[in-house]
Amino acid sequence: MRVIVYDADRYDRGLLSLALRSALPELTVAKAGSLLELMHELSSGPVAAVVGDPGTTLAEVSDAIRFARQREPACLFWLFTAEEDAPTAESCVGLGVDGRDRKDSAGYLSLPQRLLERVRQTRELGERYPEEAATLMGSAVPAASALVDGEGRFRAVNQELEVLFNLPRYAMLDTGLAQMGAANERVALQQILNGPRQRNSLTLSVAHEGSASDEFSLLLRPLGEQPRQGSWWILSASPALRAAELPGSPALTARNAELEQLLFAVTHDLQAPLNSLASNARWLVARRSELGQELAESSQEIAALTKRMQQMLDGILAVSTVRSGQSEPEAVNLDNALTDALANLQSEIDEVRATIERYPLPTLLVNRQQMVQVFQNLLSNALKFRGPRPPRVRISSQDSGDCLRIVVQDNGIGIAPRDIPRIFGMFQRLHSEQEYPGLGIGLAICRQIVRAHGGELFVDSSPGNGSIFMMEFRGPGLRSVIRPVPREVASR
Numbered sequence: 001m002r003v004i005v006y007d008a009d010r011y012d013r014g015l016l017s018l019a020l021r022s023a024l025p026e027l028t029v030a031k032a033g034s035l036l037e038l039m040h041e042l043s044s045g046p047v048a049a050v051v052g053d054p055g056t057t058l059a060e061v062s063d064a065i066r067f068a069r070q071r072e073p074a075c076l077f078w079l080f081t082a083e084e085d086a087p088t089a090e091s092c093v094g095l096g097v098d099g100r101d102r103k104d105s106a107g108y109l110s111l112p113q114r115l116l117e118r119v120r121q122t123r124e125l126g127e128r129y130p131e132e133a134a135t136l137m138g139s140a141v142p143a144a145s146a147l148v149d150g151e152g153r154f155r156a157v158n159q160e161l162e163v164l165f166n167l168p169r170y171a172m173l174d175t176g177l178a179q180m181g182a183a184n185e186r187v188a189l190q191q192i193l194n195g196p197r198q199r200n201s202l203t204l205s206v207a208h209e210g211s212a213s214d215e216f217s218l219l220l221r222p223l224g225e226q227p228r229q230g231s232w233w234i235l236s237a238s239p240a241l242r243a244a245e246l247p248g249s250p251a252l253t254a255r256n257a258e259l260e261q262l263l264f265a266v267t268h269d270l271q272a273p274l275n276s277l278a279s280n281a282r283w284l285v286a287r288r289s290e291l292g293q294e295l296a297e298s299s300q301e302i303a304a305l306t307k308r309m310q311q312m313l314d315g316i317l318a319v320s321t322v323r324s325g326q327s328e329p330e331a332v333n334l335d336n337a338l339t340d341a342l343a344n345l346q347s348e349i350d351e352v353r354a355t356i357e358r359y360p361l362p363t364l365l366v367n368r369q370q371m372v373q374v375f376q377n378l379l380s381n382a383l384k385f386r387g388p389r390p391p392r393v394r395i396s397s398q399d400s401g402d403c404l405r406i407v408v409q410d411n412g413i414g415i416a417p418r419d420i421p422r423i424f425g426m427f428q429r430l431h432s433e434q435e436y437p438g439l440g441i442g443l444a445i446c447r448q449i450v451r452a453h454g455g456e457l458f459v460d461s462s463p464g465n466g467s468i469f470m471m472e473f474r475g476p477g478l479r480s481v482i483r484p485v486p487r488e489v490a491s492r
Helices: 010-023 035-042 055-071 105-128 130-137 159-165 169-175 183-194 250-286 293-324 334-344 346-352 368-384 417-422 442-452
Strands: 002-007 028-032 049-053 076-081 099-102 144-149 154-157 200-208 211-223 232-239 330-333 355-358 363-366 392-399 403-410 455-461 467-474 480-482
Touching (some): 035 055, 049 055, 076 105, 099 105, 099 169, 130 154, 154 159, 183 200, 442 455
Parallel strands (some): 002 049, 049 076
Antiparallel strands (some): 363 480, 403 467, 455 467
């Protein structure tokens, strides 16, 4: 078993290494004093844990360990810092920190045993439920999820749940689900854990110091065929909707209508001055030979900017009218919608010599043209944000009965995890216009369309490893009417 001690202070590295070897003589301890040395050690072979003081490189160390977990999901990340509140718990949210101890005499004595016990528990979890543990601990699931034992303790927590609860992973692992929530919620949880092994849902209130509690909807599903004693559960969490926020509620419908009317009015009022500006810019460009060089260049720049402003207004309208323009859904074979999208992009596919792998897709009750637009936007991004290799895109579906996923996977340049929340925002770009042209509205439109059909759009990605976009439909949003008949993969 190999542990990496990461600390800029060589004396602290040596003392912690000695403490770990004293607890387990056969332990292999590697030392790293810089991020470069840490990356080298992480790539040198399996790692049970990275423990130490990252200082100001906390986020960078977290990213490095995230990549290591793709190969070794059970790799732990343990903080050993001089101050209890540095880094703060808030700054650790979403970074996958499994534990922390204070760097003092008591810490040097207690950390080795705590760390080795957590390593043992993690390995036991990996042996007992290897698929679920690897998926959650590697944060391969886009939904906020965890594994919970029969006593209501968190045994594995993904980084999405950290962000949703606004709690670092180590706080949840040390506290446990059974200690969270109001008294009546804890009673309801115990009744579920001690009751019949079946799917259950409940509401949980999570309190934060100095602020009001946030409410979350939890779904608990039994894991495996274990008896009630020692049973484990898969937990999925999402924000709880207030009555006024529920889809179809009069208050939410009225508020959305007001926002749509306001947005339409603003964009409509901007059209007149923009048209006038564009007209004057075209007049100047047509007479650029009569102008000096500086004025001629300025007039061309004004014309380009007005054209871009027009495109932005069109993009805002396209997003705002997804719901208001939603027509009555019809039974649409998504294979046919995909075919239409591919036909629209055929010249681009041929130009970059892309390979498209198609697997059977279901028939859904959706708006056909909007689903064509979703496929077209996702495919267009896969062709645009490509790496040095010819693009390869795989479109498939995953149907587990209570969840349907439409998956579009590519081998492109990928997205850094910290940038993923930005890509679905309006006009959010990760690259310059010169590198990759576009306005940054395609994914915002895709998400609006999927949500308008009761689903959600997720992405799992990392730089250099491509991206996996998933349209997910659950519960009321699951409107699959015909399951596809399996057939051989078709490539083009």
